Amino acid sequence: MSPHIRSTILIFISTLAVFSLLLAACAPQATQPAATEVTQPEATEAPAPSAEKTKIVFWSHDFPPREKLDRQFMDKFMADNPTIEVEYVLGPGDDVQYITKLMTAFAGNEAPDCFNLLTFSSGPLLSQGLVAPVDPSIYGFTSLEELEKTYIIGTLEGFKHDGKLYAIPSEVSIYSLFANKQLFADAGLDVEVDYPKTWEDMVPLGQKMNKEENGQLVQRGFDFTYGMADDLTSPVLSFAGMAYQLGGVILNEDGTESLVNTEPWVKTFQFIQDWVYKEKLGNPALTVSLVGYYEGTVAQVLSGSWYSSYVKEQNPAVFDQIVVKPFPQFKDAVQKSGALMYAYGLFTNASSSPEEQKACQMLIKEMSDHPEDYLRDAGLLQSRVDLQDTQTFKTDPNLPVFLKDMEGSPYFPAHPKAFEMLDVLTRALQRAVTEQQDPQESLDAAKAEIDALLQNP
Amino acid sequence: MSAALPSQKHSRWNIYTRRQLWGLVFVLPVMIFFAIFAFYPMISAFYYSLTDYNLISPPVFVGLKGYERMLQDERFLIALKNTFVYAFGSTLPIWLISLGLALVFVRDFRGRNLVRVLYFAPVIVSGVVVSMVWRVIYHPYGPLNAVLGSLLGIAPTWLTSRSLAPLAIIGINVWQSVGFYMIIFIAGLQEIPQEFYDAAKVDGASPRQTFWHITLPLLKPTSLFVLVITLINCFQAFTYQYVMTKGGPSDATNVIGLYVYQSAFQYLRMGYAATISVTLFVIIMGLTLLQLRLVRTEEAGYA
Numbered sequence: 001m002s003p004h005i006r007s008t009i010l011i012f013i014s015t016l017a018v019f020s021l022l023l024a025a026c027a028p029q030a031t032q033p034a035a036t037e038v039t040q041p042e043a044t045e046a047p048a049p050s051a052e053k054t055k056i057v058f059w060s061h062d063f064p065p066r067e068k069l070d071r072q073f074m075d076k077f078m079a080d081n082p083t084i085e086v087e088y089v090l091g092p093g094d095d096v097q098y099i100t101k102l103m104t105a106f107a108g109n110e111a112p113d114c115f116n117l118l119t120f121s122s123g124p125l126l127s128q129g130l131v132a133p134v135d136p137s138i139y140g141f142t143s144l145e146e147l148e149k150t151y152i153i154g155t156l157e158g159f160k161h162d163g164k165l166y167a168i169p170s171e172v173s174i175y176s177l178f179a180n181k182q183l184f185a186d187a188g189l190d191v192e193v194d195y196p197k198t199w200e201d202m203v204p205l206g207q208k209m210n211k212e213e214n215g216q217l218v219q220r221g222f223d224f225t226y227g228m229a230d231d232l233t234s235p236v237l238s239f240a241g242m243a244y245q246l247g248g249v250i251l252n253e254d255g256t257e258s259l260v261n262t263e264p265w266v267k268t269f270q271f272i273q274d275w276v277y278k279e280k281l282g283n284p285a286l287t288v289s290l291v292g293y294y295e296g297t298v299a300q301v302l303s304g305s306w307y308s309s310y311v312k313e314q315n316p317a318v319f320d321q322i323v324v325k326p327f328p329q330f331k332d333a334v335q336k337s338g339a340l341m342y343a344y345g346l347f348t349n350a351s352s353s354p355e356e357q358k359a360c361q362m363l364i365k366e367m368s369d370h371p372e373d374y375l376r377d378a379g380l381l382q383s384r385v386d387l388q389d390t391q392t393f394k395t396d397p398n399l400p401v402f403l404k405d406m407e408g409s410p411y412f413p414a415h416p417k418a419f420e421m422l423d424v425l426t427r428a429l430q431r432a433v434t435e436q437q438d439p440q441e442s443l444d445a446a447k448a449e450i451d452a453l454l455q456n457p
Numbered sequence: 458m459s460a461a462l463p464s465q466k467h468s469r470w471n472i473y474t475r476r477q478l479w480g481l482v483f484v485l486p487v488m489i490f491f492a493i494f495a496f497y498p499m500i501s502a503f504y505y506s507l508t509d510y511n512l513i514s515p516p517v518f519v520g521l522k523g524y525e526r527m528l529q530d531e532r533f534l535i536a537l538k539n540t541f542v543y544a545f546g547s548t549l550p551i552w553l554i555s556l557g558l559a560l561v562f563v564r565d566f567r568g569r570n571l572v573r574v575l576y577f578a579p580v581i582v583s584g585v586v587v588s589m590v591w592r593v594i595y596h597p598y599g600p601l602n603a604v605l606g607s608l609l610g611i612a613p614t615w616l617t618s619r620s621l622a623p624l625a626i627i628g629i630n631v632w633q634s635v636g637f638y639m640i641i642f643i644a645g646l647q648e649i650p651q652e653f654y655d656a657a658k659v660d661g662a663s664p665r666q667t668f669w670h671i672t673l674p675l676l677k678p679t680s681l682f683v684l685v686i687t688l689i690n691c692f693q694a695f696t697y698q699y700v701m702t703k704g705g706p707s708d709a710t711n712v713i714g715l716y717v718y719q720s721a722f723q724y725l726r727m728g729y730a731a732t733i734s735v736t737l738f739v740i741i742m743g744l745t746l747l748q749l750r751l752v753r754t755e756e757a758g759y760a
Binding site: 100124128434 | 511617700
């Protein structure tokens, strides 16, 4: 190496080192919130609003059907509470981009006072005490238990941490079985009678409904999602739900060890692998099933209530054929359940002033008081018990299926490493269905990866 | 004379200094821009690579622990291996094909410019668009398999096979890049003085001898440039892998650029993402220094 290049490198490295040391010296000291006990606020009498106007900032990801309703109820809220002013900020519609923006705002002490957030992503905020618990008095209740009774059992669990509730759901979702009535009829079947009740039923049904032309599979009776590049949903929520029916859970009770290589998981992976290789009823290389469904080439898929409006936009003809049926069960299931649930919730920033926090919680109450409007105009399911008495709910035969599937179904854990766990499990499935790796071997590797994540926070 | 000298010197110094100052004034805005938007983020990345940082808590200085962890991280090692396979797997075909095309299209023939434009066209299309189009081409029932099926009776699953997906992505990179490097090679070929070819002709050299003993040696600086720039671009790979496979199936096409993105924005491990970025920077810096050294050796050889 020439002396010129050597000296250039030396100067460069020295500059880097000096600047790094300067940065290290100037960097803010770790100001982790003091490890104080966070308590669910006791139901108290609301303090009289101060004469000064309280301004709060509310963030949500972009979803046009909901935006109109959000603005409508915010305007109403400000009219009812003239001392509170709400600034509504829409972030990117893409979850990862939205979360990045929100976390960056937290990093720069510019986080909104209240915000909408996916359960998977709330783990870091919950574990670091950056969000405030829900105050039941805002809702007119004297305890959290009373508030919980107004929601369908289990649907608030995704927002709980250490026994306290930190958000009110703006959307609760679970995957149920979308069937195409016409494709059933074309195969000489009646969807109301012949839909698969068990996973084992799915195999003969698939054999009956699959169609081949010139050696190509042109119609599939059902197919899973496999986490490929353009999949619309995560496969994990479905197969973890299948494993849960057999008694399989992702983590042990204290969250210190992964249990994804246990028998229920292996059996689930074996079923999906057989679906692809032994029965040849599905294939991860083909057009993803949720796209195939609205194209009319896949008769059944697993998805959430929001998928109906998506299908309507893509292909109204198929939308008219949608029939939603319960998530199939394994014949030897030890517990009746659907897929794992996920949700978006309305959170309050713990570092906002007490007035701002209170204003946020009042706003969140206002926004969660209109579940029928959100269901009718935006297709979003807010899991309030009284939603079931509304006209919109009663006239749509598909909606009760989702609520029924939620009974007994757990949430995917709101763990700080939730996104990484989802990735680990997706890759495990891909090894089983694209390389035909032994399910036990693939899940053993997944367990080792998740355990490493748990040990290295 | 003796009285005039200091004054002349003084005046020259003034002119020299004034020129330098004006030069500095003109360069200063760009220097400030680079300092703020290039050097500061780079130095920050180096600092963050020594911290544990998840965006919502302040960074905690951990020294070289991130680097230690990186060397034990199986996913990083897979991404590193995939990046090397992608880089070296792309570079050789790009080099050979673009040189071959340049040798053909440097000659004068009817419609030459149109054909050059056609070969260059993929370069101006966005990588995202190219990826979407090739996803259709690589579909199990797509046009590529239709041809392979009728000729060879095979229908590979290009993007869901762990062994084929990396090759499929290399194929797209080669297809999209050769037009650009062909133009660079054409420029290099046009720089070679015609006298050398005339002299070779007079001496009775065959076309093959002319290529091996005149064209290739005189094209060496261009060849080195193409080689190194291709490698650097490949080490920064992201778009094809992100759009076509998201790094799958099961990390088979994951590359360092994509793993940095996943670590930073999906897993919120900013410190670790910075660690990997700095490592990538060192690799690319090494390649750049290698290029500088090779070019300098080459220049010394000519001198």
